[in-house]
Structure formats: C-alpha cells, structure tokens
Amino acid sequence: MPPAEHFAAPPNWEWWILAYFFFGGISGGSYAIGTLLRLVGTPADQRAARIAFIASFVALLPCPLFLIADLGQPLRFINMLLDASGGGLSFKPWSPMSLGSWALLGFGLFSFVSFLGAVADGGWHAADPIARILRGTIGAVWNVIGTGLGFFVCGYTGVLLAVSNQPVWSDGWPLGGVFLASSLTGAAALLLLLARSRRDVDAGTSVRLELADRNFVVLEVVLIAVFLVTVAVAGTIGKMSGVWLLLWLVVILGLAAPFAFTRVDAARRWAPVTAPILALLSVLALRALVIFSAQT
C-alpha cells in the first residue's frame, strides 16, 4: 500500500475544540463510571456514583459554549439541528458532526436528569420526585441509555477527525476508540481526585476506582498502539514527532502514573492527588497532540 497523500488545507480547529474534546470526554466517561458504580458497585459506592453524575453534568455544561464559540457564525449554531435551507431537521447520520450534535443534545438531557437525581440524593429535596424514579428499574434503564450516549460523545470526536482528509486524522481510524478509552481514564482520574478530597466517600470505592483506572489505562495503551501503527503505515507518523514529543511525554507520564504510584516506593510518598492530575493532563495532552500536530 503506498503512503497516503494529503493536499487538504487545515480547518484550524484549535483551543475551543480541544476544550470541547476534553470536557466532553470527561463528561461522558464520568457518566459511564457513575452508571457502573450504581449498577454493579456496592452500596458504599453510591456516594461516588452521585459525584460521578454531578461531575458529568458540570463538565458537560461548557461544551455547547465551546462549540458555539468556535463557529464562524455563532448565532447560526441552531443550523446544526434545524435545516435552514430546506426546513425540518438537519440530520445526516453519515456526518459525524451532525450525529454528534444530536448525541450531545440527547446526552445533555440524560446527564441533566441524572444530575437532578444525584443532587436530590444529596439533600436538594426539590428534585426528590426525579430521584425516586431514578432509583428503580427506570433509573437503571435511564442510566444505561445515558451511558450509551455518553460513550458516543466520548468517541465520536475521534471519528469526526478520522472522517476527513487531513493527515494523521484520516490515517487513524481507531481515533474514536482511543478518545473513548482516554475519556474513561480521565473520568476515573477525576473521580479519584474528587473521592480523595471528600471524607464521605468510602475508602474501598477509591480502591475500586484505582483498579478500574488501571484497566482503562491498559485499554488506552493498546488503542494508542493500534492508532500509531495505522498512522505509521500511512506514512504520516512524522507529523506527530519533533516538538510534539513533549506532549507524548506528558501522555506517557499520565498513563504510567496509576501503576507507578502503586508499585514504586518512591512514588508512593507523593501526594495521592498527583497520579490523577497527571492522568488528566495526559488526556488533555493526547487530544492536543492529535488536534494540533495534524494541522501544522
């Protein structure tokens, strides 16, 4: 197979898009972990589940703002959903940006309702009726559907990049999986950070989150390796070297941190927040690396 040729111009997707990819990933990943904690965790894990749903919604809040700010005509953001030329809805399943706009809207609804349920469980009684509904089977179904949409929000951003003709992006079809796995890693790190900052979260929950985090890291490492192979085969891996090696270093540090902090004595002495912070920086660095390197 000959090397891919790219003569495309860069779209100049920069900081707003990076911010969206990061917060959207954290939001979707947090929702998925919240669902896992709620459905297969212990009763002691339910406080962490509540935190996960709240974190998911809070991380999601700025996402539409980031996307609107990135548009050349921000007031026409609604054209993503409504067809301004032909009338009706603007829905193109084969366009990841179109599909992602709808998924973000749907996930926003699920995340908001789960957020209300979580704050009601935390003592805000105005939302008690919602919390009551979400405690039963309906709640479990709601969480499962919300997790599906959350996963989509985590991963479609990678597919969006791959469905282009840009170097690196279009050469790496596994990007969707890479971003999804990275979102889970980042969300687990964030929840660990939040759990360790609160006394009401069970210590066992933190241990379970650490184990989940390490599992997600393994998945992410495998997918990054597959992604790099596809980019290498296409002959565009050089775009991600040079100055970008600094970001690769941040990515590697963040991926290694959850293991180093449990196995290396010297590392254990560091504050327990260091590993999650490194992991979150790694999630950000990975997205920055992919977004910016292809466009330079």
Place this chain on the structure above:
Amino acid sequence: MAAFQERPVGFFTDTSICIGCKACEVACKEWNQLEGNKPELLLDSFDNTGQLDAQNWRHVQFIEQIPDNNGVVMNPTPIAGGQAWLMMSDVCKHCQNASCLEVCPTNAIVRTEYDSVFIQQDVCNGCRDCISACPYGVIGFNEKTGTAHKCTLCYDRLQNGLQPACAKACPTESIKFGYLDDLQAAADKRLAALQTAGYKKAQLYGRDAKVYGGLNAFFLLMDEPEVYKLPSAQNATLPSRNNLAGYAGGFVTAVVGLVAGVLAFRSQRMNEKTDATR
C-alpha cells in the same frame, strides 16, 4: 441572456496550453469581489498566490521540472530535453462525490441545477468541517463573513446565461467552460492528439469516475497528478471511508471498557462478600 440549460456544466482545464498569465485569478476576483490576501513574496517560481482559499478561487500553479544532474540531461524526452515548466489553473473540482457536501452538518453545501457544488452563505455557520474534508484544499474560511468560501462556478453568471469569469478571461482557452458531455468529448480528442505527438505522460484527471465519481472541473495534465498536488485515483478517497471502522472501533472499545469497569467493581465486591462471610 437566457440561463444555461439545467444540465451538468463544468470546466475542462487543458494545462498543456496554460501560459500562467493569471488572467483567470484576476477575473475571478473582480467578478466575485474578492479582496485577495495581503501580497507576499513566496519565492515559488512565479507563484505569489500560494493556494486556493477564501480569497483565491482560482490559483495558477507553477511547477518547475529541471533535472538535478548539474545541468546534464540524462534521459532526454521529446519535451524540451527533459525540462518542463508546468502551469495549471487550479479550481474547485465540483466533484460528483463531494467530500465537503458529504460531511457538511447544516446542509449549507448543496448541488445546484447545473450539477455544481455550492455553499449557501446564509446557511453556513462556519464549522469548517468541509475544509477538513476537502482533499484538494479548495475551501477557505473567511474571517469577515465567518463562513466557508470557494468557487461557485459563477452560479450567478450561469443563471444569466454568462459563462464563468475565469473561462471568459482565459486568453489561450486553457480553461474551457461548457456542458460536461461536450467538454469530455473535446478532452478525449485533445488527449489523443497530444499522445500522438509523443507526450506520453499526458493524461486526463477526473474525466471518468475513478476520482470522486468524476469531476465537473477536470484537467488535462502533462505529468502525474501528484506533481500538481492532486491525489491519485488510488488515494482519492471519501472521508466516509472511516465512518464504519471508526464507529466499530468505538463500539468495541466501549464494550471492553464496560467489561474492564465491571471487573474492577465486581471483583472488589466479591472480595468484600467473601471477607464478610469469614
């Protein structure tokens, strides 16, 4: 004047007779009221335009092919002893399978009654997905309007029975405008003549469906497409090629991620249950 018939129209750009005068660039800017970019000295042959973008809907490429053998021509060819100065007036290809049209989330990009690809300025919201998708680097983002811009194939002129400004201005008729089937027939004849004359590398690009289902603005090239910064037929792939693989990869990752999470949370729960029963 009466509008053109609602049939596929296009450009046939014969690069073998392009003289690099840039009249097409000037005519395009005048008619479409494009301000142009700030002048720059690019030191790239006679090219100071650089690329197609929001302000340049026509771009004349200058490609200097001089053998690097200390001036000694190793393999003489019928064309100027192996040396060539290729010129090509590049433009939006108005692809039959257009990458930009495929990804546009707002339906701002449409196909007109003349089979050209057109960006509706009042619908485009400046997301720039089309720029990311266009394999030819044709579309540019206009900071003033906040929207994507490219050649309209002079849609307004066509509706009034006028041919596009660039084709009208071209002094050598390197840029030919017309109904697509007529252009294709003319291109076949011209290619045959060139090949008979010994120009073995001469080839048509986008004349048939091998490149993006066929291009409404197609070219007669004097060398391989890559020389003119055009992807070869093998590399001319639509963005949607990654849709299925991308989503499938994401789905498998989601399933494995869920299993990884369940294993983490369930295993600890089982341990706790075991500890409690002891």
